[in-house]
Amino acid sequence: MLIAEGLVKRYGPCRALDGFDLTVPAGEIVGLIGHNGAGKTTFVEIVAGLVRPDAGRISIATLDARLARRAARRFLGVAPQELGLYGTATVRENVRLFAGLAGLRGRRRDVEIAQVLEELRLTAVADRRVGALSGGQRRRVQAATALVGSPPLLLLDEPTAGADPETRSALLSAVRARAEAGTAVVYTTHYLPELVDLDATLALARGGRIIARGTQEELTRHLPGELRVTFADPAEPELRRPTTDPGADLAALLASGRTPVSVDVRRPGLDDLYRSMEIAATEAGTEVRDAA
Numbered sequence: 141m142l143i144a145e146g147l148v149k150r151y152g153p154c155r156a157l158d159g160f161d162l163t164v165p166a167g168e169i170v171g172l173i174g175h176n177g178a179g180k181t182t183f184v185e186i187v188a189g190l191v192r193p194d195a196g197r198i199s200i201a202t203l204d205a206r207l208a209r210r211a212a213r214r215f216l217g218v219a220p221q222e223l224g225l226y227g228t229a230t231v232r233e234n235v236r237l238f239a240g241l242a243g244l245r246g247r248r249r250d251v252e253i254a255q256v257l258e259e260l261r262l263t264a265v266a267d268r269r270v271g272a273l274s275g276g277q278r279r280r281v282q283a284a285t286a287l288v289g290s291p292p293l294l295l296l297d298e299p300t301a302g303a304d305p306e307t308r309s310a311l312l313s314a315v316r317a318r319a320e321a322g323t324a325v326v327y328t329t330h331y332l333p334e335l336v337d338l339d340a341t342l343a344l345a346r347g348g349r350i351i352a353r354g355t356q357e358e359l360t361r362h363l364p365g366e367l368r369v370t371f372a373d374p375a376e377p378e379l380r381r382p383t384t385d386p387g388a389d390l391a392a393l394l395a396s397g398r399t400p401v402s403v404d405v406r407r408p409g410l411d412d413l414y415r416s417m418e419i420a421a422t423e424a425g426t427e428v429r430d431a432a
């Protein structure tokens with residue numbers, strides 16, 4: 141659905157994107173993660189046609205986005221990081237505007253607007269001015285403008301930033317339902333448990349490029365988990381140790397003659413993956429990547 145190849149974007153001496161490749165098939169939610177400044181928003185802005193890349197190529201569905209910028213709007217829904225809504229217009233008017241841009245007209249447009257407002261639990265505030273809504277409600281309106289018309293590609297840039305649990309849950313349900321119906325989703329967030337909830341595959345961005353891509357299981361299985369053992373011995377009641385082979389480590393412990401009261405193995409998760417990126421970045425000295 142989305143193929144981005146070799147994207148480069150420079151801002152003066154800073155290479156925001158530096159050979160960024162990402163493919164997102166239909167029906168897949170890709171969690172695009174990485175530290176502040178890794179290039180995630182720049183990528184979203186380029187795919188959305190808001191920023192022009194210095195090099196590289198994007199295809200959305202069968203369209204070449206460079207040739208068909210206007211037509212591409214029908215294929216993609218965008219919820220940018222910075223809210224872009226009309227504060228003096230109502231929720232319904234904001235969503236209607238984006239429905240029009242997505243090519244919806246007449247009765248079909250009204251039906252789709254009503255559906256998306258319901259999906260994001262906005263029906264009760266549909267005729268209120270956006271400027272009078274809470275931050276979480278505005279986040280939901282922003283998501284509604286992206287989802288209306290059911291575009292086959294969704295770009296959601298930190299859509300739950302600052303959202304309360306109800307807003308978060310409404311958004312995640314809506315995103316899951318869209319992916320199940322075949323929508324390709326690029327989802328950036330710093331809140332990693334959301335990606336577990338969404339069962340997203342992952343793309344790890346660093347220094348303006350994707351350094352790892354795969355399922356959560358593929359990207360975490362080589363990382364150490366944690367072996368936690370408790371003992372009756374009051375001098376050392378608990379032992380915690382990173383492990384990639386809990387069976388062997390436990391066997392070695394038992395062979396040393398100590399008798400555990402309980403044994404628990406914590407499997408590596410996304411937090412560990414994020415931490416491993418941090419370590420790798422620090423070791424490689426790639427945190428600062430201005431070309432100057």
Ligand code: ATP
Nearest residue numbers: 151154155156174175176177178179180181182183
């Ligand atoms: P965050 O997690 O903080 O949202 P990000 O991964 O989305 O970060 P980007 O916003 O894409 O990162 O920024 C990538 C780099 O490009 C940063 O070093 C940033 O300062 C720089 N950059 C982005 N937009 C501009 C701009 N309009 N002008 C100058 N530099 C920019």
